[in-house]
Amino acid sequence: MKSEKRIVRAAIYPGIGIARVGNSEQEYLIGPEVPHFVPPPAGGYKDKAGALKRQAARFRIFGFNAEGQVVRELTSDDAEITWTVHVANTKAAWYRFEVAMDIPEAVPVPRRNANFIGDARKQLIIDPGPRGIGGKNQSGAQYYFDSGEFIGEKVYLGELRTDEAGRLVFLGGRGKSSTPFPKNSAYTFANNDGWHDDISDGPVSAEVRIGGMSIPVEPAWVLVAPPNYAPDITSVQTMYDVMYDTFQGNWLTAPAQPSFTKHIHPLLIEFCEMQWVNFGFYCGFGHGSPNDADLFLRLANKGPAESELRRQVFNLFRNPSYELLEITAWPQVYGDNMNQPLTDARQFLALTPTLYQFLSAWAHGNFISDWNANAPAPPDKIEGYPLQEQPDTLEKAALHFCTGGPFHPGCEITWIARNPSLYRAPFRIRPRAATQPEPDYGDMLTPDVANDEAGPLFGSGPGALTRWMALPWQTDSASCRAGYQPEYSPFLPTFWPARVPNHVMAETEYEKVINPKLPREGRLLAFDRRSSWPRFLRGAYIDQINQMIDDFGKMGIIERRPGVEDDDAFPSVMYVETGVGFKTEVPFDNNTVIGPTEKVKHRRRLQT
Numbered sequence: 001m002k003s004e005k006r007i008v009r010a011a012i013y014p015g016i017g018i019a020r021v022g023n024s025e026q027e028y029l030i031g032p033e034v035p036h037f038v039p040p041p042a043g044g045y046k047d048k049a050g051a052l053k054r055q056a057a058r059f060r061i062f063g064f065n066a067e068g069q070v071v072r073e074l075t076s077d078d079a080e081i082t083w084t085v086h087v088a089n090t091k092a093a094w095y096r097f098e099v100a101m102d103i104p105e106a107v108p109v110p111r112r113n114a115n116f117i118g119d120a121r122k123q124l125i126i127d128p129g130p131r132g133i134g135g136k137n138q139s140g141a142q143y144y145f146d147s148g149e150f151i152g153e154k155v156y157l158g159e160l161r162t163d164e165a166g167r168l169v170f171l172g173g174r175g176k177s178s179t180p181f182p183k184n185s186a187y188t189f190a191n192n193d194g195w196h197d198d199i200s201d202g203p204v205s206a207e208v209r210i211g212g213m214s215i216p217v218e219p220a221w222v223l224v225a226p227p228n229y230a231p232d233i234t235s236v237q238t239m240y241d242v243m244y245d246t247f248q249g250n251w252l253t254a255p256a257q258p259s260f261t262k263h264i265h266p267l268l269i270e271f272c273e274m275q276w277v278n279f280g281f282y283c284g285f286g287h288g289s290p291n292d293a294d295l296f297l298r299l300a301n302k303g304p305a306e307s308e309l310r311r312q313v314f315n316l317f318r319n320p321s322y323e324l325l326e327i328t329a330w331p332q333v334y335g336d337n338m339n340q341p342l343t344d345a346r347q348f349l350a351l352t353p354t355l356y357q358f359l360s361a362w363a364h365g366n367f368i369s370d371w372n373a374n375a376p377a378p379p380d381k382i383e384g385y386p387l388q389e390q391p392d393t394l395e396k397a398a399l400h401f402c403t404g405g406p407f408h409p410g411c412e413i414t415w416i417a418r419n420p421s422l423y424r425a426p427f428r429i430r431p432r433a434a435t436q437p438e439p440d441y442g443d444m445l446t447p448d449v450a451n452d453e454a455g456p457l458f459g460s461g462p463g464a465l466t467r468w469m470a471l472p473w474q475t476d477s478a479s480c481r482a483g484y485q486p487e488y489s490p491f492l493p494t495f496w497p498a499r500v501p502n503h504v505m506a507e508t509e510y511e512k513v514i515n516p517k518l519p520r521e522g523r524l525l526a527f528d529r530r531s532s533w534p535r536f537l538r539g540a541y542i543d544q545i546n547q548m549i550d551d552f553g554k555m556g557i558i559e560r561r562p563g564v565e566d567d568d569a570f571p572s573v574m575y576v577e578t579g580v581g582f583k584t585e586v587p588f589d590n591n592t593v594i595g596p597t598e599k600v601k602h603r604r605r606l607q608t
Contacts, residue, residue: 007063007071010208011218013391014398015427017057018412019158019224021175021198021473023553024051028171031055033382034393035240035400037232037560045231045557046579052175052553056161057222057398059083059168059204062391063215070388076136076166080209083168085222086130087145087157087202090463091471093124095445096191100336100407100415103346106447112471113193114443123151126196127462133160133168150196151180157200158224168206172224173198177472177549186546189479190409190470197472200224202462203431221429223465225412226473228401228499229533230277230558233575235498236270236331237351239402242417243427245352251426258358259368260300261375267355268296271331276558276575278482279503279530280332280491287571300371307365314363320350332492336407336415340484348493349406395427403496408480411499414468421457432459478537478548501558503530504577513574514564527570536582554581 018031029041046052061074061081074081093116095109113124128148143160156176161169177197179186186192205219248254258264272293275286285291291313299310318329322345329348337346350356361367379385385393407415416422424430432438441449441456449455456464470476482494482502494502505513505527512518512526533556537544556577564570 004065004067004069005071006065007074007210007215008066009216009218010061010063010074010206011391012059012061012204012206012220013394014057014059015220015395015425016398016429017059017170017204017220017222018055018398018402019057019170019172019222020055020227021173021224022052022054022227023175024049024053025174027051028054028056030058030169032397032401033058034379034385035397036378038380040231040559044579045559046553046581050554050579050581052227052557054171054174055228057170057172058163059170059220059222060394061167061206061208061217063210070391072387073390074208074210076134076162078210080134080207081166082132082134082207083160083162084130084132084205084207085160085168085170085202086462087200087222087224088128088148088461088463089126089150089155089157089196089198089200090124090467091199091469092150092193092196093121094467095441097409097414097468097470100409101445101447101450102415102418103336105337105344105346106450108444108446110444112191115193123149124196125463126150126155126157126198126200128157131160133162134166136162136166137164138162145200153178153180155196155198157198168204170204170222172200175227175474175552177474185542186472186475186549187542189476189545192471192475195472197474198224199226199466199469199473200463201465203429218428219431221460221465223412225402226477226499227552229555230498230501230575231401232560233273233277233498233558234266234270234401235403235496236267236274236333237349237355237404238400239404239413239417240396240399241352241355242404243399245354246418246420247423247426248354250420250423254354254357256361257366257368258361259370260362261368261370261372263358264362264367265296265300265371267351267359268299269293272296274497277497277501277504277533278491278494280482280489280494281497282503282530283491284332288569297371297373300369302365302369310363310365314359317356317359318348318350320353320356322346322350327488327493332494334406334408334480334484334493334495336405338406338408338495342485352404399427403499406495408495409469409476411477411496413465416457416465416468419451419457421451421453421455422460429460429465430458432461432464472549474548474552475545477552478534478545479541481534501533501556501577504533504556504558505529505574506531506577507580510561510574510576513570514562520567520569524569531577533577536580551582556580 024047027047063071126148128145139161145157158172179195181194184194201223206217271285274281316330325345333349335346335348402412477500480495483490509526557579558575559578561576563572563574
């Protein structure tokens with residue numbers, strides 16, 4: 001066998017796989033495997049009963065030769081593969097979340113459920129132990145993570161399956177959060193004592209034998225996250241962006257001359273995508289707005305007029321050194337230290353230093369002007385990419401649709417993603433050896449200990465990533481919205497609208513927009529109108545967060561729909577709220593519907 005075809009090692013991809021909870025009992029979908037829009041799964045994102053499908057994380061194994069080149073993907077057709085996964089939920093036994101612990105405003109935090117002392121705290125850890133699986137099309141109760149307990153009650157954390165090629169398919173929990181204590185209502189966004197959810201994370205490993213010979217396999221990690229209610233919309237900063245920045249100076253070096261196509265346009269167009277999930281972004285970056293997609297494409301050029309425009313656009317971005325409190329700087333997104341009243345610069349999000357460096361080079365004309373409007377669309381499936389690109393594409397796809405801030409605490413992974421100690425290689429979590437149990441950090445976890453090279457991030461075990469997140473996740477998703485300072489704007493800044501929307505186009509409005517038989521003025525009014533996505537959560541704050549625990553699967557999903565092709569006043573593609581599971585529509589009033597504002601009215605007059 002030629003050396004270039006001889007497999008000497010293998011690795012599991014993606015290095016960090018993202019699964020998501022859903023309340024459908026049977027149906028699920030495979031999570032993103034390419035970092036761009038693809039058609040929705042068969043039947044949509046909800047099952048026939050209206051329940052939200054779980055997102056599975058699928059893992060593949062690639063074989064490499066001695067030169068580090070990919071030889072082929074290894075499947076059950078040409079190798080003996082046995083997968084092992086060990087996930088756990090340790091949120092209730094960890095420390096409270098107050099603020100990101102790697103910023104100057106960080107404070108010491110006490111334990112959650114501090115009334116559980118000593119060995120009694122073990123009751124707070126849901127750990128079913130590892131599960132193994134191998135072969136093609138395997139599934140069944142023997143692969144369930146259902147033996148872990150929370151204060152004596154068993155909790156299902158997910159299950160293993162394999163697909164037709166023997167690849168691992170991991171399904172997380174069904175979004176069931178609960179408390180064994182009567183009248184123990186959830187009351188806050190992040191630290192509800194006596195509660196558990198079915199979020200989890202942990203290591204993924206595999207034994208591989210080719211022709212009877214074992215080869216070393218680089219392990220991976222799986223992380224279960226809350227649902228993605230806008231699955232095709234990308235945050236203005238992704239989790240991939242954050243990790244890529246973290247690896248600078250450690251394992252990776254960003255190019256000094258960015259590509260407009262690869263590095264600049266994706267960032268700018270993310271601002272435009274947010275128009276479908278936040279009304280403030282619609283006014284500033286939506287179709288026909290001052291900063292729409294057409295303007296950003298113009299900035300791919302190096303002409304003298306574009307040079308000044310690039311400079312002006314760059315100067316609108318918040319400097320990641322956080323020198324000033326800038327409410328109106330881009331992006332208009334809350335930050336890690338979000339609080340009211342506004343007093344600190346880190347109450348707003350700044351892009352990573354790497355992204356800011358790309359923008360600076362672009363603003364000064366030091367970029368590759370490589371935009372091609374006629375370039376073919378990228379493949380819808382990972383198999384459409386060249387073999388050598390498939391591992392890195394899977395790596396990016398898994399994290400591209402995860403939020404990269406604000407970390408308060410976040411949607412999938414929190415501030416810990418910025419600490420190099422968490423990793424042993426790019427996108428590879430550093431595991432804690434089974435022979436080295438984690439030390440007790442005391443009743444108070446200080447920022448110094450949390451960030452120390454020998455602290456809790458240097459070596460992770462099952463449940464170590466998700467324990468930093470809100471408990472239960474629903475209370476955080478129902479809490480973090482937009483426009484907390486209405487005298488400035490009732491719509492901006494915002495938190496995580498690409499995952500948890502703020503303002504959306506309802507199906508009833510969309511049907512008016514695309515109906516050519518209706519008067520054009522009425523269609524324009526319908527296009528400008530946005531509904532509040534959490535409008536079905538009723539009552540006081542405590543009522544709403546507890547309703548989200550029960551009804552998270554009924555919330556609408558933002559899906560891609562055809563727009564209007566023959567009228568420039570409308571985009572050719574729109575994103576619409578679908579699958580709402582509430583039987584009674586909330587009354588049409590100022591608390592549930594947004595727009596049109598005077599600014600929007602002015603733009604509409606220009607369009608007509």
